[in-house]
Structure formats: C-alpha cells, structure tokens
Amino acid sequence: MTYKDAMFKDNELSGKVIIVTGGGSGLGKAMTKYFLQLGAKVVITSRSLERLENTAKELIEETKGELFCVACDVRHYDQVENVIAKTLEKYSKIDGLVNNAAGNFISPTERLSANAFDTILDIVLKGTKNFTLACGKHWIKEKQKTSTILNIVTTYASTGSAYVVPSAAAKAGVLAMTRSLAVEWAKYGIRLNAIAPGPFPTKGAWDRLLPGELKDEFDIKKKVPLKRVGEHQELANLAAYLMTDFSAYINGEVITIDGGEWLQGAGEFNMLEKIPSEMWDMLEMMIKSKK
Numbered sequence: 001m002t003y004k005d006a007m008f009k010d011n012e013l014s015g016k017v018i019i020v021t022g023g024g025s026g027l028g029k030a031m032t033k034y035f036l037q038l039g040a041k042v043v044i045t046s047r048s049l050e051r052l053e054n055t056a057k058e059l060i061e062e063t064k065g066e067l068f069c070v071a072c073d074v075r076h077y078d079q080v081e082n083v084i085a086k087t088l089e090k091y092s093k094i095d096g097l098v099n100n101a102a103g104n105f106i107s108p109t110e111r112l113s114a115n116a117f118d119t120i121l122d123i124v125l126k127g128t129k130n131f132t133l134a135c136g137k138h139w140i141k142e143k144q145k146t147s148t149i150l151n152i153v154t155t156y157a158s159t160g161s162a163y164v165v166p167s168a169a170a171k172a173g174v175l176a177m178t179r180s181l182a183v184e185w186a187k188y189g190i191r192l193n194a195i196a197p198g199p200f201p202t203k204g205a206w207d208r209l210l211p212g213e214l215k216d217e218f219d220i221k222k223k224v225p226l227k228r229v230g231e232h233q234e235l236a237n238l239a240a241y242l243m244t245d246f247s248a249y250i251n252g253e254v255i256t257i258d259g260g261e262w263l264q265g266a267g268e269f270n271m272l273e274k275i276p277s278e279m280w281d282m283l284e285m286m287i288k289s290k291k
C-alpha cells in the first residue's frame, strides 16, 4: 500500500449526495472520481457544461457511478440556487458540499485592475459564500442533521503570499468562514472543515501560477521537505475521510497536506539544511569554544 492508493475500499459514501464545485477538472475531478468509487452520487458544477459533460462521460465509464452535471457560475446566487434545486429534483437530498471552484493567477498587485482583484475575490470568497449559504439555509429548513461542507483553501490562507494577493485574501476569508460557521451551525448538525493543499500539479493551476519557463526555473519539488509534489489520490483520500462519518468529531479544522512546504519556508533556521554534514563537527567546536 502506498500514498498513491485509495484509502477506503468499500462503499463508505454509499447513499450520500455530494455537490463538488469545479468538479470537472483538476483536484475537483480527482475528488469526484473517488467519491463515485465510494458509492456517492455526485453533482459537479462549473461554468463550462462541455467540460463537465466530458468529465462525466469519462468518470461514469470508469467508476460506473452516478454523476450529474449542472452548469453554474458560483459568483451568481441565482445560479447556485438553481444547482441546489436541480439536485433536489433529481436526488431529493444533499448530504455534502465541496467548495473547490477557484480562480487565480500570479501578478504584482499594483498591476491589477480593480476588476481583476474582484474577479478572484468573487469566485473564491463570494462563490464559497453563495454555495455555503444556499446549502445551509436548505439544511436548516429541512432539519437535516448530518451535513458536511469541505472548503478547499491553500496554505497561504494562513500565511498570506505575495503575487497572489486576491487569492490569499479570499482563501483567508473562506478559512474564517469555515471556523466561524463550524461553531454557529454545529447545532444544526452541519460540520465544516477545510483542506489546505500544497503543490498538486493541475493544468488549471500550473498554467496560471507557473506559466512558460517558470515551471523549469522554479522546481517546486525543491521547496517541499519531502522533495515531491502531491498525488491527486492522496488529496482525494483526505477529502473522502472528511466527507464520511468517520470524521464526525472533526469540525472547524483546516488540514494541511503539503509535505511540510509552508513550515520549510517559516522556520527561522531551516536554511541550515544547506550545511553539509561534514561541517557540523567544526561548527560544534566553534560554538563550544565560546563558553
């Protein structure tokens, strides 16, 4: 067994209906595939119906699962309400929501137009708010007792990051919303958690964050203590755990899955990794001689 393998083997999500925003590509697609393999009925949504339908065809063939596509721009509350209405029409209930859709690109902040900044805030923060509010209202009205929201953030939701400032601000807002509602909505049986992934190569992210030669110039693996990037299945494993009742006592938590990347950047003396092992005898002597 390795980190590339599926963690659960049986029907741990059988009977559950889960909405995954941005489920047609990248990490959303990986989570959708695994949820299907575990027996969930999954509703995927994003702006491009064509992309959703291509993904659905592929995943239904592969998993024999039940997958339903509804196009929606998460920035518009009426479109979000439509996804919920269509899901209820088809499956009569919703058990889980994964807020995964996002927009992002690198840029010096002073180069951004006001609209460019708003675009990222609107997709990430407002989009997550739209789905969270609409699902929450539904669950509270229906007195449904076990519902789960999983928000996909980033490690820089906590630390901040230069050159992706709208995304950092929006993801920090999503994290604050996760922790706040985890307390406020616990009485309704709604659990909220977040995953903060480090680098997991996807076309969507890499084209916008490491365009052209930047991919070669910044070997992202070198920033990670474990010297590798994430595998989609290991993120899907964690997401599936957080969507099942095995994690019923985890609420308001953000789980980082980044091979130690952000801590590598944060630790004051982590740069000492560069010191060759043969130099440590000499350094120890120098330090002891100062007594």
Ligand code: HXC
Pocket (backbone or CB within 6 Å): 102, 103, 104, 105, 106, 107, 111, 112, 113, 114, 115, 116, 117, 119, 120, 154, 167, 197, 198, 199, 200, 204, 205, 208, 209
């Ligand atoms: C400066 C830019 C820009 C860029 C767009 N804009 N790209 N400004 N630099 N590279 C500006 C536009 O000029 C416009 O402003 C405004 O942003 C909106 O652009 P549109 O193209 O009209 O927006 P839209 O069609 O809604 O597309 C949204 C998008 C696009 C975010 C710009 O990239 C997209 O669809 N992204 C979805 C997928 C995605 O981003 N995936 C990556 C997620 S990775 P003006 O003023 O001209 O009107 C992630 C975290 C990864 O989130 C962490 C890794 C470790």
Ligand code: NAP
Pocket (backbone or CB within 6 Å): 021, 022, 023, 024, 025, 026, 027, 028, 045, 046, 047, 048, 049, 051, 072, 073, 074, 075, 099, 100, 101, 102, 103, 123, 127, 152, 153, 154, 155, 196, 197, 198, 199, 200, 201, 202, 203, 204, 205
């Ligand atoms: P991705 O493939 O580009 O996924 C983004 C998805 O969001 C797309 O399916 C896109 O579909 C959808 N989307 C964008 N704008 C939308 C809108 N206005 N309304 C509805 N859907 C919209 O990138 P990814 O890497 O898989 O990212 C998935 C999540 O992981 C994001 O939350 C991202 O911030 C997070 N993350 C990724 C990494 C990484 O290394 N990959 C690291 C940390 C966090 P359409 O274009 O069809 O709308």
